Structure formats: C-alpha cells, structure tokens
Amino acid sequence: MIAPVSNLATLATSPQQRDHVMPEPVIAQPIVAFRDVTKRYGNFTVLDGLNLEVAPGEKVAIIGPSGSGKSTLLRVLMTLEGIDQGMIEVDGESLTHMPGRNGLVSANERHVRRVRAKIGMVFQSFNLFPHMSALQNVIEAPVQVLGVKPAEARERAAELLEMVGLGNKFDHYPSQLSGGQQQRVAIARALAMRPKVMLFDEVTSALDPELCGEVLNVIRRLGSEHNLTMLMVTHQMGFAREFADRVCFFYKGQIHEQGAPAQLYENPQQERTRAFLSAVREAN
Numbered sequence: 001m002i003a004p005v006s007n008l009a010t011l012a013t014s015p016q017q018r019d020h021v022m023p024e025p026v027i028a029q030p031i032v033a034f035r036d037v038t039k040r041y042g043n044f045t046v047l048d049g050l051n052l053e054v055a056p057g058e059k060v061a062i063i064g065p066s067g068s069g070k071s072t073l074l075r076v077l078m079t080l081e082g083i084d085q086g087m088i089e090v091d092g093e094s095l096t097h098m099p100g101r102n103g104l105v106s107a108n109e110r111h112v113r114r115v116r117a118k119i120g121m122v123f124q125s126f127n128l129f130p131h132m133s134a135l136q137n138v139i140e141a142p143v144q145v146l147g148v149k150p151a152e153a154r155e156r157a158a159e160l161l162e163m164v165g166l167g168n169k170f171d172h173y174p175s176q177l178s179g180g181q182q183q184r185v186a187i188a189r190a191l192a193m194r195p196k197v198m199l200f201d202e203v204t205s206a207l208d209p210e211l212c213g214e215v216l217n218v219i220r221r222l223g224s225e226h227n228l229t230m231l232m233v234t235h236q237m238g239f240a241r242e243f244a245d246r247v248c249f250f251y252k253g254q255i256h257e258q259g260a261p262a263q264l265y266e267n268p269q270q271e272r273t274r275a276f277l278s279a280v281r282e283a284n
Helices: 003-009 070-076 109-116 136-146 152-162 179-191 209-227 237-242 259-264 269-281
Strands: 032-041 044-054 058-063 086-089 097-100 103-106 119-122 197-201 229-233 246-251 252-259
Touching: 032 070, 032 179, 044 070, 044 086, 044 252, 058 070, 058 237, 070 086, 070 197, 070 229, 109 269, 136 152, 136 179, 179 209, 209 229, 209 237, 237 252, 237 259, 237 269, 246 259, 246 269, 259 269
Parallel strands: 058 229, 058 246, 119 197, 197 229
Antiparallel strands: 032 044, 032 086, 097 103, 246 252
C-alpha cells in the first residue's frame, strides 16, 4: 500500500518532525530520497515518517538495534515491500508514484521496474541459483531482464568475477564455493545489472569471522574505484567507521542521530546512541 495522493502535496513543505530526530544534511540533488515514509506490519510501525536523502556517490552506513527499521529501509527501496505513506525517489523521479491525469498516482509495475533497475542489492543470504555456475549466476539477469546479448553478458560477468577475486572460479557451483566466495558472486551478480545505487544488507552476518574480511575488501574496492552510491546495513562498526561518509543510527523507525563516522562514534549527542555504541564495544 502506498500513501494516498492527497497526502503527497504536503510532503515537501511539512515533513513529520520529532525533537529527538537529528536534522537531515541539505543535499541539492539526492540520488535517493525518502519523503515522510511510513511502513507498518499490522500494529507495528517499522518506519515512522522517515526522511532521508543520499547524495550521488555517498557511502552511508546504517546501524542500530534489531527491529529499528534498518533492513526494512533497504527492502522498501528495492520494492520488496510496499510502503503505507510517503514517497521514495530515485535519481530524480518517484519510485512509488507516477504522473496521472489529476496528479500523482501509485506507480504501476512497468514504472517500478524501470526505476528499480537503477538499484542493486546484496542480501544476508547469498540467494545464488544452485544449479548454475558462478559465471552463469552473473550472466542470467542481464540476459533475461535487460536483454543483453549472451556473449556481451558473458564478457561482463567474467570481468566482474575477476574484479571480486574469483577469476579462477567461473565454472564452480555454489556448493563448491565458500560462504565468502558465494557472497562475492552475489556482489558481482548485482553489479552486472549496472546499478547506480548498491544496497548491502548485513552481507557478512552469515559468514565466519575469517571470511568477513574478503567480502569487506571487495566492498572497499567498489567504494574506492567506482562512483557508486552505497547504503549498507551493518554491525561491523569498525568497517562502517572506515568506509562510510555518513553513519545513520536508527531507532524506532527513524534516524535518531547521524553524522560523520568519527563525530558519531566519538561524540554521540543522544543517550540512546551512546548506549548502543557502548553495548557494541562491550560485545567486541
């Protein structure tokens, strides 16, 4: 379900405000924008009037306790879940709405597919096709969804697998790969769709600690060598501090506090942020 059109005209001028929510940085032309987005599961509000803008090329780490809305943020951006109120924009146009005869109306599937094609997502679980080799997993979507010629898709897939350090694993099936290798295939598969925005949802949570580093190194390389916008939900506090341009601390479906990594980690302004970071430090 998407916000009634009658509610949309007020989004730009009267976003929902709360005393404890930190102000959004001003971004002239965001590549991703959440405008007063609310998402509910029954009586539970998981995103509560969320406002967030992300600049082109920005790397944003999203942290917070379980149930705070972090993964839901990515899932609604990928249209794996609908929203109940508000609007999401990607690259200057609405993902959730489209022009109608009398103003904005809910986007149809064709519109959603076109705008969503600018986004790639890597999940906690690898979700590879078990009956396909690493190379075939990366080729499949560009051929079937984008209509890329198989020879061109194969060349691109080979380049991407080389980039993520799997140049010698083209013909290996998922069952023959480690968890870290499978996750790197998943990253290559997402990149094969040539997205402008990449989403990472706890991509190391299913991996043994020794395998986390190889996946994080691939993400570091993407960030340094490619002009990709990235949103990453993570519990890897050290990596988020090193990698991100901005860290957003989520609590009760909103951005409770945000800022540059050093600023937020060393001098958090909100008590709930301090408590969360303290608990994470003690756990490590």
